[in-house]
Amino acid sequence: MQIRIRSPHEPQLSEVTPRAVYGRRREILRAGAAGLAWAGSGMAAAQAAGGSAGILRRPDAVPAAGQLSPLDATTSPLSTGEPATPYRDVTTYNNFSEFGTDKDDPARNAGSLKVRPWTVVVEGEVARARMFGIDELLKLAPLEERIYRLRCVEGWSMVIPWIGYPLSALIRQVQPTGNAKYIEFDTLADPKQMPGLRSSVLAWPYTEGLRLDEANHPLTLLTLGLYGETLPNQNGAPVRIVVPWKYGFKSGKSIVRIRFVEKQPVTSWNRTAPQEYGFYSNVNPRVAHPRWSQATERRIGEDGFLQRKRPTLMFNGYADQVASLYAGMDLRKQF
Amino acid sequence: MREWIFASSSDAAAARGTAAARGGLPGWVKPLVFALAMVPLARLFVLGFTDSLGANPVEFVTRSTGAWALIMLCATLAVTPLRRLTGWNPLIRLRRMLGLFSFFYAALHFAIFLWLEHWFDMVALFDDVLQRPFVTLGFVALLLMVPLALTSNQAMIRRLGRNWQALHRLVYVIAALAVLHFWWHKAGKNDIGEPLMYGAAIALLLLARLLPSGRRR
Numbered sequence: 001m002q003i004r005i006r007s008p009h010e011p012q013l014s015e016v017t018p019r020a021v022y023g024r025r026r027e028i029l030r031a032g033a034a035g036l037a038w039a040g041s042g043m044a045a046a047q048a049a050g051g052s053a054g055i056l057r058r059p060d061a062v063p064a065a066g067q068l069s070p071l072d073a074t075t076s077p078l079s080t081g082e083p084a085t086p087y088r089d090v091t092t093y094n095n096f097s098e099f100g101t102d103k104d105d106p107a108r109n110a111g112s113l114k115v116r117p118w119t120v121v122v123e124g125e126v127a128r129a130r131m132f133g134i135d136e137l138l139k140l141a142p143l144e145e146r147i148y149r150l151r152c153v154e155g156w157s158m159v160i161p162w163i164g165y166p167l168s169a170l171i172r173q174v175q176p177t178g179n180a181k182y183i184e185f186d187t188l189a190d191p192k193q194m195p196g197l198r199s200s201v202l203a204w205p206y207t208e209g210l211r212l213d214e215a216n217h218p219l220t221l222l223t224l225g226l227y228g229e230t231l232p233n234q235n236g237a238p239v240r241i242v243v244p245w246k247y248g249f250k251s252g253k254s255i256v257r258i259r260f261v262e263k264q265p266v267t268s269w270n271r272t273a274p275q276e277y278g279f280y281s282n283v284n285p286r287v288a289h290p291r292w293s294q295a296t297e298r299r300i301g302e303d304g305f306l307q308r309k310r311p312t313l314m315f316n317g318y319a320d321q322v323a324s325l326y327a328g329m330d331l332r333k334q335f
Numbered sequence: 336m337r338e339w340i341f342a343s344s345s346d347a348a349a350a351r352g353t354a355a356a357r358g359g360l361p362g363w364v365k366p367l368v369f370a371l372a373m374v375p376l377a378r379l380f381v382l383g384f385t386d387s388l389g390a391n392p393v394e395f396v397t398r399s400t401g402a403w404a405l406i407m408l409c410a411t412l413a414v415t416p417l418r419r420l421t422g423w424n425p426l427i428r429l430r431r432m433l434g435l436f437s438f439f440y441a442a443l444h445f446a447i448f449l450w451l452e453h454w455f456d457m458v459a460l461f462d463d464v465l466q467r468p469f470v471t472l473g474f475v476a477l478l479l480m481v482p483l484a485l486t487s488n489q490a491m492i493r494r495l496g497r498n499w500q501a502l503h504r505l506v507y508v509i510a511a512l513a514v515l516h517f518w519w520h521k522a523g524k525n526d527i528g529e530p531l532m533y534g535a536a537i538a539l540l541l542l543a544r545l546l547p548s549g550r551r552r
Contacts, residue, residue, distance in 0.1 A: 093390030101526045300390045308454050
């Protein structure tokens with residue numbers, strides 16, 4: 001059993017609008033403008049958006065690239081109580097360079113990604129290197145809904161109800177050897193499915209990595225869905241990694257290969273701009289990006305036009321859980 | 336040499352609004368160009384009021400106003416080559432308005448940055464301006480536009496005489512800074528297609544000035 005300790009800077013549940021209503025506030029506002037009673041539309045929205053098991057379901061009217069199926073999951077106590085970012089924003093404002101560099105490119109172009117069949121090769125410094133099919137991954141461990149903050153290095157953030165299980169469940173299966181100190185993971189790089197590969201934005205395939213203890217941390221999620229369904233293509237279908245205390249680009253999408261290695265991997269962004277993107281890339285309001293401050297962030301869908309940006313939290317608000325991983329490190333140097 | 340690089344005498348005469356330049360521009364052209372130049376701003380208001388600015392509205396309006404400042408700058412720099420190419424001198428009468436629109440969108444771009452990004456937090460603002468070269472470049476470009484905007488009226492043109500033209504050559508520095516500002520903003524992502532496009536357009540417009548003009552008066 002896990003006991004959830006709320007950080008002092010997190011809002012209390014009693015302070016926030018019920019998620020089901022909140023997630024559809026734009027529709028509700030429009031409905032209000034049309035002369036409908038607030039209470040009536042709010043209740044309708046709550047009914048439409050609320051799932052039976054407390055899982056956040058997407059509002060049905062919003063399309064997503066790719067075929068999505070519902071996923072059953074239990075609500076994890078590691079979830080934040082903050083209101084989830086509206087489904088439309090989560091699925092139309094994406095960085096996924098394989099499908100283009102503009103934020104709306106992935107939603108428009110990722111329909112060409114074929115997510116079945118799909119295999120993930122797990123290899124390197126492990127006793128049992130092997131391949132996992134996507135159906136096997138879906139059943140490897142009980143699915144949990146984890147509502148995490150996501151902080152992009154560009155200065156915006158979201159709250160996303162992911163579905164998945166700890167990456168450590170997969171790691172256990174392959175039994176890392178004593179030489180395994182890091183993992184690196186590759187995103188699919190198929191020019192036939194991914195028009196963005198024609199550009200030289202990055203060295204493909206997109207490679208990210210974690211120290212083994214980071215990979216094994218209970219917060220690190222092997223992610224298969226969001227908002228109660230399998231992942232939309234633009235969000236990294238069919239399987240991705242989510243590391244909520246690091247900038248979003250550390251959370252590799254559409255993973256096809258995981259390698260256990262002895263030396264710190266060279267990641268794609270680190271290779272492209274080493275002075276801007278370090279290996280660790282922990283969310284840290286005190287260490288500025290060379291081209292902008294990281295002290296504040298804009299919560300997408302929530303911090304409206306005329307609102308101040310909110311302060312960014314150390315380790316994206318997960319300091320209580322992860323700060324010990326970095327004890328004794330100079331986080332300015334190891335950024 | 337001065338003659339054929341800047342065609343200075345005719346430019347200055349045109350800018351002063353002498354007889355050579357006054358004639359020929361139909362009365363409806365200026366209002367039409369003015370209305371067209373307001374469309375990007377009107378569009379932002381329409382998108383804003385219909386909740387269509389996307390997931391990150393502040394980013395949208397920041398980028399949009401920045402892009403339009405650059406486009407208006409390109410249009411301003413295109414006036415002289417176009418005038419030479421077509422031999423239609425009245426075009427020069429659009430240049431001031433286009434230049435002022437470039438300043439207008441650049442000022443909006445900065446106002447959004449000052450207000451919606453920094454909430455008038457001057458410490459944070461100057462931190463950005465001083466520590467982040469891409470912000471510095473944009474800020475300097477805007478500052479350099481101020482004297483040009485202030486001296487764009489007939490009275491100042493007459494008063495400054497020959498110096499007016501020297502002062503207004505700052506526009507070349509401004510254009511270079513603006514493109515660098517955009518390029519640097521995009522550089523981290525290696526996504527320099529758009530800045531390259533503007534850079535090439537401006538380089539072309541400057542090169543066009545180096546060619547001897549076909550028509551001599």
